[in-house]
Amino acid sequence: INFIEELCNLTMQSPSDVNGVAYWRLEAQRWRREYDETKQELEEFQVSSRELEEELEVQLKQLEDRNSELNNRNFTLQSEVGDLRDRLSQVQSDSYNEINNLQEELSRVNQ
Numbered sequence: 001i002n003f004i005e006e007l008c009n010l011t012m013q014s015p016s017d018v019n020g021v022a023y024w025r026l027e028a029q030r031w032r033r034e035y036d037e038t039k040q041e042l043e044e045f046q047v048s049s050r051e052l053e054e055e056l057e058v059q060l061k062q063l064e065d066r067n068s069e070l071n072n073r074n075f076t077l078q079s080e081v082g083d084l085r086d087r088l089s090q091v092q093s094d095s096y097n098e099i100n101n102l103q104e105e106l107s108r109v110n111q
Helices: 003-011 015-110
Strands: none
Touching: none
């Protein structure tokens, strides 16, 4: 006995009714399998997406911390440069005055 005849015997339906029911049953099963597979793929994607997001959040935090450290270091170095410029200016001024004083003294001695 073939599948359709067996279904007819079990359900007491005509072969044409059984063919239609069997077809739609198979279609429903096929779509259910496809739905289950797609659902599983979506769940796997969501899990990997969450893991990736967590990794990126950690990297972002590390980069933000590093950026903050570098900004602080930059501010410190800019302050040091300003201080060194002020000291250089003062040393140049003192040196200029000392040179003038020595030239004046040399001039007096030579006279």
